[in-house]
Amino acid sequence: MAHTFFPPPEPVAFVPDPRSALPNAADVVVVGAGMTGASAAWHLARAGHRPLVIEANVPASGASGRNAGMALAGLGGHFPRVTALVKTAGGRSILDYTMRSLDMLEAWDAELPGGMEWDRFGSLDLALDEAEAEHIGRMAALQSAEGLEVSIIGRTELAELAPDMAIDEVVAAKWTPRDAKLNPFRLCYGLLEAVRDMGGTVVTGVRVERLLATGGRVAGVSTTAGDVSAGTVLLATNAWTPALAPHLAANLTPIRETVCVTEMLPFSIGAPGFETNQCNEYWRQMRTGEVLIGGFTAHDEGMGIGSYSIDVRPALPPLLARLLTRLHPRLADARFIRCWAGLLDFASLEMPMAGPLPAADGTPLPGAFVAAGLTGHGHPYAPVLGMLMAELIDGGAARTLSLAPFDPRRYVGGSLEPTWLDPFQGPSDPRSP
Numbered sequence: 001m002a003h004t005f006f007p008p009p010e011p012v013a014f015v016p017d018p019r020s021a022l023p024n025a026a027d028v029v030v031v032g033a034g035m036t037g038a039s040a041a042w043h044l045a046r047a048g049h050r051p052l053v054i055e056a057n058v059p060a061s062g063a064s065g066r067n068a069g070m071a072l073a074g075l076g077g078h079f080p081r082v083t084a085l086v087k088t089a090g091g092r093s094i095l096d097y098t099m100r101s102l103d104m105l106e107a108w109d110a111e112l113p114g115g116m117e118w119d120r121f122g123s124l125d126l127a128l129d130e131a132e133a134e135h136i137g138r139m140a141a142l143q144s145a146e147g148l149e150v151s152i153i154g155r156t157e158l159a160e161l162a163p164d165m166a167i168d169e170v171v172a173a174k175w176t177p178r179d180a181k182l183n184p185f186r187l188c189y190g191l192l193e194a195v196r197d198m199g200g201t202v203v204t205g206v207r208v209e210r211l212l213a214t215g216g217r218v219a220g221v222s223t224t225a226g227d228v229s230a231g232t233v234l235l236a237t238n239a240w241t242p243a244l245a246p247h248l249a250a251n252l253t254p255i256r257e258t259v260c261v262t263e264m265l266p267f268s269i270g271a272p273g274f275e276t277n278q279c280n281e282y283w284r285q286m287r288t289g290e291v292l293i294g295g296f297t298a299h300d301e302g303m304g305i306g307s308y309s310i311d312v313r314p315a316l317p318p319l320l321a322r323l324l325t326r327l328h329p330r331l332a333d334a335r336f337i338r339c340w341a342g343l344l345d346f347a348s349l350e351m352p353m354a355g356p357l358p359a360a361d362g363t364p365l366p367g368a369f370v371a372a373g374l375t376g377h378g379h380p381y382a383p384v385l386g387m388l389m390a391e392l393i394d395g396g397a398a399r400t401l402s403l404a405p406f407d408p409r410r411y412v413g414g415s416l417e418p419t420w421l422d423p424f425q426g427p428s429d430p431r432s433p
């Protein structure tokens, strides 16, 4: 099947908000009110800035409000390659970043009014055939060696964690007790409310059309509601980043991913989040009883790769329903009440880009920054990357952890062969770099 890995950039579709009041100047502009932009704006506000967040639609209208709410420190199938890239860049472990994100989420849950339905009840990675079983065994060994609390568990323990599961369908199960699940809407809205309380501004229904530059540095943004002058601009624009930075288009791929949700169920399928097939399929039960399930992108048209469309393709909900019923027979009569799709934003080397935005020729463009390409794992990345970006903007360098592994310059100057296709398609050797 042919794939368009890197399609021509498309700006995010948007509905103008006639009530929006856009200031004409700000010290820092954050473009995009998903979890990346919200995290960065929150940290900037905490550092004493008054960030102006400009969002084309409403907060969490992109991937952040369309995701399944799993927070997996082990990054599914991406872990081996991302681990190798962190080490090559001089870092210790990717877990330094992802575990910190999960701890930050837990702290926000306690701090933000109303919390975010944070449940740190662990995750179960289920192998449904021998090849997957071998894969999760190797992955558990690799993750454990990096310092993640993870183990392969037996049937008795699995039955306790997942009541009424069809245990005979499961060949092996990997248990990560410190993973979590949450409501990502509450995350984004809670952070942005706090940004407002700290003196920041969030403007919705306004699309940034281009960066403004004078004298070789950023001077602000041009928007559908007029220009804003600003010495610092952070692009937290996920799949739509190439519309503002076309030179990154060759290494950022939108991938359509589908999620369905059942009606409220009066029984529990288990407290952990669930995943299978290298996290290509994943599901969890919400506190209110609904079960959210996503995946089977490999069965989408062209595997959903390179499309900016977020239409749900009819082939996918039946596959999601079949998987749920296979593993949780009690769900046989549960109906999906809604399905939607969103855009994953895959960076070609599976490693997000976060740092100064290089110009098209790779040279610095002072004042411009980017954090994008979170490659299907927003929760383990967005909190920590937002913090590090705020440190970089505020003080000229990321202090808590190095941003070197995420250096956007590796993605400028030609297209890199995507490394993510193999794990996307199915099991592969998790130790191969």
Ligand SMILES: Cc1cc2nc3c(=O)[nH]c(=O)nc-3n(C[C@H](O)[C@H](O)[C@H](O)COP(=O)(O)OP(=O)(O)OC[C@H]3O[C@@H](n4cnc5c(N)ncnc54)[C@H](O)[C@@H]3O)c2cc1C
Pocket (backbone or CB within 6 Å): 011, 012, 031, 032, 033, 034, 035, 036, 037, 054, 055, 056, 057, 058, 059, 060, 061, 062, 063, 064, 065, 066, 067, 068, 069, 070, 071, 072, 206, 207, 208, 209, 236, 237, 238, 239, 240, 241, 243, 244, 257, 258, 259, 282, 294, 341, 342, 343, 344, 371, 372, 373, 374, 375, 376, 377, 378, 379, 380, 382
């Ligand atoms: C179906 C699906 C399921 C997922 N499941 C999980 C999961 O269970 N766990 C997990 O960790 N991750 C998951 N992810 C990934 C996660 O949702 C993303 O990595 C994360 O939301 C990215 O956040 P973001 O803020 O970078 O991007 P987004 O949330 O997409 O935010 C970008 C924002 O920028 C705005 N924007 C873009 N261009 C402009 C412009 N020019 N002007 C103004 N605004 C603009 C957009 O409107 C959008 O609101 C899933 C993603 C999808 C699509």
